[in-house]
Amino acid sequence: MAAILKDIEAQALELSPKVRGSLIHRLILSLEGPAEEAPAEIAKAWDTEIARRIADLEAGRSQCIPADEVFAEIDAIIRNTMSEVPLRARGPERVY
Template sequence: MSTAVQPLEVAALQRIEADALRLSPEERAALAERLWASVEGSDVPDPAWEAEIRRRMQEVDSGAVQCRPWDEVMAELRAKHQG
């Protein structure tokens, strides 16, 4: 599958993006989910994965776990496995 974008397509994509950015955050999230599902090839999410995502989000929201920046985690892993 080619990811090259033709000049006319760029203008269309820019218009679509501008329209999408005028949506509410909730509408943008719903649109993003639908678009991602179309890229993955399945519009039926795996129920087990959805449950895992909800569980993890609840842990973050409740403060049970604390998020760390990706670059910090990667630096720690590199240091751990380099020596």
């Protein structure tokens, strides 16, 4: 099994970034399985959630956080997580 996975990985790495992204997307979707709700039910659930969030903001139960602060926090989390991953497991060095 490990040899097969290595072969698949080697072949996948030969694909263009765009095709690899498409493959990754399809593989992730295959893990999720079929949607349990119909699209109309999902849209209705999102409408309800959006209305709840707006009501929470207007009532002062929650607050907005500027996007640049959110992205800075995400970047810090990624950097901290990546520093804990052994170099061999990281693959090519990336700048975050």
